[in-house]
Amino acid sequence: xxxxxxxxxxxxxxxxxxxxxxxxxxxxxxxxxxxxxxxxxxxxxxxxxxxxxxxxxxxxxxxxxxxxxxxxxxxxxxxxxxxxxxxxxxxxxxxxxxxxxxxxxxxxxxxxxxxxxxxxxxxxxxxxxxxxxxxxxxxxxxxxxxxxxxxxxxxxxxxxxxxxxxxxxxxxxxxxxxxxxxxxxxxxxxxxxxxxxxxxxxxxxxxxxxxxxxxxxxxxxxxxxxxxxxxxxxxxxxxxxxxxxxxxxxxxxxxxxxxxxxxxxxxxxxxxxxxxxxxxxxxxxxxxxxxxxxxxxxxxxxxxxxxxxxxxxxxxxxxxxx
Numbered sequence: 001x002x003x004x005x006x007x008x009x010x011x012x013x014x015x016x017x018x019x020x021x022x023x024x025x026x027x028x029x030x031x032x033x034x035x036x037x038x039x040x041x042x043x044x045x046x047x048x049x050x051x052x053x054x055x056x057x058x059x060x061x062x063x064x065x066x067x068x069x070x071x072x073x074x075x076x077x078x079x080x081x082x083x084x085x086x087x088x089x090x091x092x093x094x095x096x097x098x099x100x101x102x103x104x105x106x107x108x109x110x111x112x113x114x115x116x117x118x119x120x121x122x123x124x125x126x127x128x129x130x131x132x133x134x135x136x137x138x139x140x141x142x143x144x145x146x147x148x149x150x151x152x153x154x155x156x157x158x159x160x161x162x163x164x165x166x167x168x169x170x171x172x173x174x175x176x177x178x179x180x181x182x183x184x185x186x187x188x189x190x191x192x193x194x195x196x197x198x199x200x201x202x203x204x205x206x207x208x209x210x211x212x213x214x215x216x217x218x219x220x221x222x223x224x225x226x227x228x229x230x231x232x233x234x235x236x237x238x239x240x241x242x243x244x245x246x247x248x249x250x251x252x253x254x255x256x257x258x259x260x261x262x263x264x265x266x267x268x269x270x271x272x273x274x275x276x277x278x279x280x281x282x283x284x285x286x287x288x289x290x291x292x293x294x295x296x297x298x299x300x301x302x303x304x305x306x307x308x309x310x311x312x313x314x315x316x317x318x319x320x321x322x
Contacts, residue, residue: 016189019267023185026268030174039282040170041238046278047177048235053258053270054184055227061265062188063220064200066123068252069130070228072110075247076133077103077229082149082242083142092157096233103229106133107222115218127249134247148243152236163237176234180227185267187223196220257295261302263309272310 033043052074059065081099084090090098114125137143144150154163163169187193199206199213207213236242245251258277263269280298284291306313 022268027178034167034170040166042282044170044173044238046275047173048231048238049278050271050274051177051180052228052231053255053274054181055224056255057259057270058184059220059224062193063196063217065217067126068123069126070255071247071251072130072133073103073225073228074232076106077232078236078242078246079143081233082152082236086149086152092155092163092237099233100226100229104226107225111218111221115214115221130249130252137247146244148241150241152240154237173234180230257299261309263312266311269309269311
């Protein structure tokens with residue numbers, strides 16, 4: 001029985017130098033967005049989802065763990081940051097840290113429960129936990145139920161950076177995204193990342209070599225959830241609201257879609273996938289409910305045409321051409 005990661009993760013064929021060049025190009029292109037006339041809100045939203053997808057990819061692409069409940073980290077951090085900023089009047093940086101801490105704490109608790117199982121059982125447990133959190137947030141007074149937390153003040157980060165200014169907010173979001181991206185990149189290229197990949201490939205062999213697989217998977221789960229929380233905490237300052245949408249199971253499905261379209265187990269794939277999915281939602285909104293049908297059709301075409309994802313196929317092509 002094959003898993004979702006089988007035959008989906010491309011062999012590493014790009015050197016560190018190539019990846020760093022690609023990172024610099026990506027950072028440069030994103031840095032000039034305010035000068036190009038593109039809608040900043042769209043790009044900021046895409047960057048938040050790109051970080052979310054990268055965090056998810058760390059877990060599934062390099063740890064081999066398919067979570068159907070990652071939206072609980074995005075939504076939990078969003079609610080925590082929104083409540084801290086609006087009700088407790090925390091500064092933006094403290095609100096974000098509070099949201100990230102809430103996601104990390106949730107990652108520890110849910111990870112200790114979910115890591116005990118493998119394969120589809122792990123996926124179903126994460127889905128169940130995510131649904132549990134959804135109904136808690138639906139009933140808890142501080143979330144305001146279906147109305148959500150609206151009108152979140154953006155404030156001044158560190159007392160200097162006025163987030164109500166669109167350009168300032170954009171570069172703060174970009175800086176947070178690049179920080180999270182580099183942290184994930186460093187993690188997967190560290191000794192910890194190499195052990196995690198070996199566990200993904202052959203867990204029993206890794207255990208026989210003396211590695212405590214469950215501890216490594218738990219650490220990856222917590223780190224992935226924490227970074228997903230960072231994306232959620234930043235997102236509430238972009239949208240100025242926190243709602244049940246970010247906690248719903250469909251959000252967990254969307255991040256799976258982003259990762260698979262861009263390229264599972266690739267460094268830049270989730271970023272591309274996030275921009276593709278957010279762009280479809282933004283520019284196909286006029287089609288109403290047909291957006292879901294169109295997304296499904298595009299997803300089927302991508303899976304059939306780009307088995308390794310967009311970035312995975314590009315990397316495979318250049319490797320084969322050498």
